[in-house]
Amino acid sequence: DQQVKQNSPSLSVQEGRISILNCDYTNSMFDYFLWYKKYPAEGPTFLISISSIKDKNEDGRFTVFLNKSAKHLSLHIVPSQPGDSAVYFCAASGGNQFYFGTGTSLTVIP
């Protein structure tokens, strides 16, 4: 039972344009959401987070939006850079456990 879903396995974007990665969740008890970035042969690294009391959190080129009524969050990267090419996982937590999506592989084309 996949409680966090990333329906797009891959995404290609031109350098300088906006990348939008989407994530849906099913459990309304989740109150903390994170995005992780993962390069091949490395562990995930934390990117940005948002708690359920907010609907937007911004950190440099990265912005996470949370729509609680739709149980949807998205990560915007603007402008996209070739170094952003990686697999992005969204994660949600309502307690001890983090539930991860299956990841979206982002390719930024120079």
Next chain:
Amino acid sequence: NAGVMQNPRHLVRRRGQEARLRCSPMKGHSHVYWYRQLPEEGLKFMVYLQKENIIDESGMPKERFSAEFPKEGPSILRIQQVVRGDSAAYFCASSVLDSSYNEQFFGPGTRLTVL
């Protein structure tokens, strides 16, 4: 401050053997989490431990898998009598406090291959 360390990075075992995966959390972190990533899948929670305590093992298979986080030394994930389906990347993560509103820092993972 060294990050989360995992060893070995790659482990090859034959069916029926035991696999031991080690995780040293970041300095000052007393909370450890183990995840498994099967091919083409996301990270799946296995177990959450604090020093000498298993807090949540709801993601652990009921048989052959065990985990510990002793007072001294690394956390160990042990898989007995491995089968081909155990082949996966195993990641551990640590945090200063429990998961609520705290990011987890991940190690580089151990890739287990069962022949």
